[in-house]
Amino acid sequence: MRLPSSIERVLIDEEQIAERVQELAVRISADYTDEDDLVLVGVLKGAFIFLADLTRRLRVIHHVDFIALSSYNRGSSHTGAVRMIMDTRTNITGRHVMIVEDILDTGYTLNYLQRLFLARQPASLRTCVLLSKPDRRLVEVSVDYLGFEIPNVWVVGYGLDYADRFRTLPYIAALRPEVVR
Ligand code: IMP
């Protein structure tokens, strides 16, 4: 496989991603068999590919909505503050909601989102995250469905970006440290 020069190595290849997404879909489908009003809320932009794959593998009826947040000004330096750019279009009150996020890093983003959504009084709230970097956590966040734990490196591909680049790579790869400022 030819890798872009900024990529150091592939951490999780297409096949491993597909296998894990299928496993998550089976678990989620089993857990929600009795619910008929599940809403998956994907966090843009990073979760769009994960959500698209997950939603097609679920065997329970569900709706899809999106929210757009920004926690980074540019590159990889965290500002602490989370900003909402676009809210969901549907009202989540009284519905079974599952947040679908690409990656859990410091935890600020998911912590913010969980507090925001809980205030809207959903019937239930769970979180599904593809990747987690446990070493980076600054605030505690509960995750119900997790794809992979990864080391503390900047990853791109499968929806994840660096300064809006590398998002459409089909695998999850570590960027060369000298590329990340
Ligand atoms: P947190 O608020 O620090 O947990 O950061 C979560 C957000 O930061 C994610 O939704 C991503 O958008 C972004 N992020 C954190 N680490 C990475 C990474 O390694 N690659 C790409 N985006 C990341």
Ligand code: MG
């Ligand atoms: Mg994100």
